[in-house]
Amino acid sequence: MARILALMALITGALTTVLSGVVMAAPGPAPVFGGVATCAGSTCHGRAQGNGAVVRQDELAHWQDPASPAGAHSRAYAALASPRGARIAAALGLGPATSAAACLGCHATNAPPAQRGPRFVLSDGVGCESCHGASSGWIASHYAVRGTHADNIAQGLIALDRPAVRAGVCLDCHGGAARPGHFVTHAMMAAGHPRLVFELDLFSALQTHWNEDADYAARKRRSDHLRLWAVGQAQAVRRSASLYAQAGLRTQGGFPQFTFFDCHSCHRQIDDDPARFKPLETNPARPITLGTPPYNDENMILLSAAARVIAPAAGGGFDTAARAFHGAVSAGRGQDAAAARLAAAAERLITAFDAAPAQRDTAFALVAAIADKTTTPRFTDYAGSVQAVMAIDTLLGALVADGRITVGAAAGIRANLARAYAAVKAPNTYDPAQFRAALGDATRAIAVLR
Ligand code: HEC
Ligand code: HEC
Ligand code: HEC
Numbered sequence: 001m002a003r004i005l006a007l008m009a010l011i012t013g014a015l016t017t018v019l020s021g022v023v024m025a026a027p028g029p030a031p032v033f034g035g036v037a038t039c040a041g042s043t044c045h046g047r048a049q050g051n052g053a054v055v056r057q058d059e060l061a062h063w064q065d066p067a068s069p070a071g072a073h074s075r076a077y078a079a080l081a082s083p084r085g086a087r088i089a090a091a092l093g094l095g096p097a098t099s100a101a102a103c104l105g106c107h108a109t110n111a112p113p114a115q116r117g118p119r120f121v122l123s124d125g126v127g128c129e130s131c132h133g134a135s136s137g138w139i140a141s142h143y144a145v146r147g148t149h150a151d152n153i154a155q156g157l158i159a160l161d162r163p164a165v166r167a168g169v170c171l172d173c174h175g176g177a178a179r180p181g182h183f184v185t186h187a188m189m190a191a192g193h194p195r196l197v198f199e200l201d202l203f204s205a206l207q208t209h210w211n212e213d214a215d216y217a218a219r220k221r222r223s224d225h226l227r228l229w230a231v232g233q234a235q236a237v238r239r240s241a242s243l244y245a246q247a248g249l250r251t252q253g254g255f256p257q258f259t260f261f262d263c264h265s266c267h268r269q270i271d272d273d274p275a276r277f278k279p280l281e282t283n284p285a286r287p288i289t290l291g292t293p294p295y296n297d298e299n300m301i302l303l304s305a306a307a308r309v310i311a312p313a314a315g316g317g318f319d320t321a322a323r324a325f326h327g328a329v330s331a332g333r334g335q336d337a338a339a340a341r342l343a344a345a346a347e348r349l350i351t352a353f354d355a356a357p358a359q360r361d362t363a364f365a366l367v368a369a370i371a372d373k374t375t376t377p378r379f380t381d382y383a384g385s386v387q388a389v390m391a392i393d394t395l396l397g398a399l400v401a402d403g404r405i406t407v408g409a410a411a412g413i414r415a416n417l418a419r420a421y422a423a424v425k426a427p428n429t430y431d432p433a434q435f436r437a438a439l440g441d442a443t444r445a446i447a448v449l450r
């Protein structure tokens with residue numbers, strides 16, 4: 001924080017010079033990352049109060065908020081230097097994590113050296129340009145008086161207001177990407193890296209540093225929470241399947257890359273007691289050989305439910321592709337083709353979700369679909385159950401935002417939701433039956449309000 005403030009002080013008053021300096025310094029056509037300091041002027045995004053005429057202008061303060069998840073991205077580089085980060089890197093023999101390419105892709109704006117402007121600092125962590133794009137192209141147009149959002153996009157600003165685009169940007173780090181330094185392997189998990197949990201609408205809300213007021217709506221489109229959620233699920237399936245389709249990522253040594261699979265299918269206790277109850281549950285949507293690890297299907301489950309409500313015509317094709325994919329992975333045959341078909345089916349849903357007209361009862365219908373007889377038996381694993389609770393949280397938020405239920409009514413349901421969260425709090429004691437009961441209580445409480 002102090003460092004950023006010092007940088008802000010440096011550039012205040014000399015802003016235009018600094019900004020145009022970055023543009024002129026651009027070596028050739030590759031866009032240049034100016035660094036957070038180029039955004040942080042007090043006449044730009046470094047105000048103390050969010051009282052700007054068009055945008056808040058205190059975005060920096062949100063980005064580096066020390067007390068909330070909103071500031072997580074400014075802490076991402078420091079996480080590498082933390083004891084946990086150092087332990088992970090040491091276990092993997094990577095040298096200091098703060099200079100390990102395998103870590104920097106997601107924990108910083110790791111631009112190639114030739115594309116770093118004079119004020120670029122790697123230790124800024126996940127800076128503004130990690131999401132909004134390298135600024136050399138658009139920095140001038142974006143503060144021009146008559147500059148439009150479309151002008152900025154044409155100059156390389158990323159269209160984060162579009163759900164599919166935003167999901168792609170977030171998933172590069174919150175899911176994984178084929179680019180170097182953007183993939184959490186099982187070796188990293190084994191070394192102590194936390195699991196990646198993500199839900200587009202919820203995580204967007206957690207790092208909100210913008211106001212969707214009238215002028216926002218005039219320039220862009222206000223967030224449609226349901227669409228963000230649904231498109232987020234579809235992009236996550238598409239991303240996972242596309243990564244799995246790459247032979248270089250799919251295996252590690254003589255084994256599959258375990259991060260693609262359900263963690264607890266392997267990480268559970270063996271019991272030799274002949275009277276033990278069978279903790280494994282067969283999952284109707286996963287035709288796999290008993291005893292093989294299931295592919296992590298958390299987003300497939302929710303996407304399937306979303307498709308049935310929002311885009312039923314495309315939903316059947318998706319379910320077929322998902323089943324075929326699980327079968328191919330388990331059999332070890334035709335995986336590339338099956339993964340490609342699954343990714344394509346998810347992509348068709350993104351298009352369908354984008355085109356689907358907003359409907360009054362969609363959020364209620366989605367809650368019902370997540371709790372119905374088709375979906376519920378699929379909640380046999382921890383990750384899918386976490387994803388379901390986040391979905392209910394998001395849908396409840398959308399119902400309030402749309403004025404379908406009152407804030408007071410939603411508060412009443414918070415207790416049910418808290419019990420569902422509690423049922424997924426501890427991965428090692430997760431119990432599918434108990435989880436399904438808690439989910440059922442929460443969804444029934446919401447359905448009553450319809
Ligand atoms: C694919 C992107 C990606 C890669 C590659 C990656 N990380 Fe992470 N890392 C994340 C995300 C996302 C989180 C936050 C997880 C969450 O809480 O949802 C995280 C969390 C962490 C945390 C915990 C931070 C905290 O505040 O508790 C540490 C420590 C960490 N990573 C270290 C590393 C190290 C060391 C490497 C390299 C070996 C690495 N990461 C590689 C994305 C990545
Ligand atoms: C983790 C990704 C991410 C990071 C990092 C990030 N932003 Fe954003 N930002 C978004 C998203 C998503 C939106 C909302 C979509 C939109 O309006 O384009 C947004 C919106 C904004 C807006 C509002 C635009 C409007 O039209 O009202 C401004 C201004 C902004 N960000 C500035 C910044 C600045 C400055 C930083 C760095 C201090 C930053 N952002 C860091 C993702 C990010
Ligand atoms: C360049 C990589 C990168 C991108 C792009 C990115 N993130 Fe992150 N994000 C991280 C890392 C790394 C962390 C964990 C930092 C830590 O805890 O130290 C994180 C943490 C978060 C957190 C806090 C989570 C928690 O448990 O406290 C939220 C919320 C979040 N990101 C939302 C988003 C959203 C929404 C987007 C897309 C608009 C996005 N992120 C894009 C790397 C990224």
Ligand code: HEC
Nearest residue numbers: 186189190191192195258259261262263264265266267293
């Ligand atoms: C196909 C089986 C399999 C899957 C799936 C799997 N693991 Fe592992 N995991 C292993 C094996 C085997 C080891 C090595 C055990 C040892 O060294 O004793 C291991 C080791 C680990 C360790 C360190 C061992 C320890 O007990 O401290 C962690 C942490 C870990 N895995 C986390 C995960 C996470 C998180 C996932 C899901 C993203 C996952 N694993 C998925 C088989 C699996």
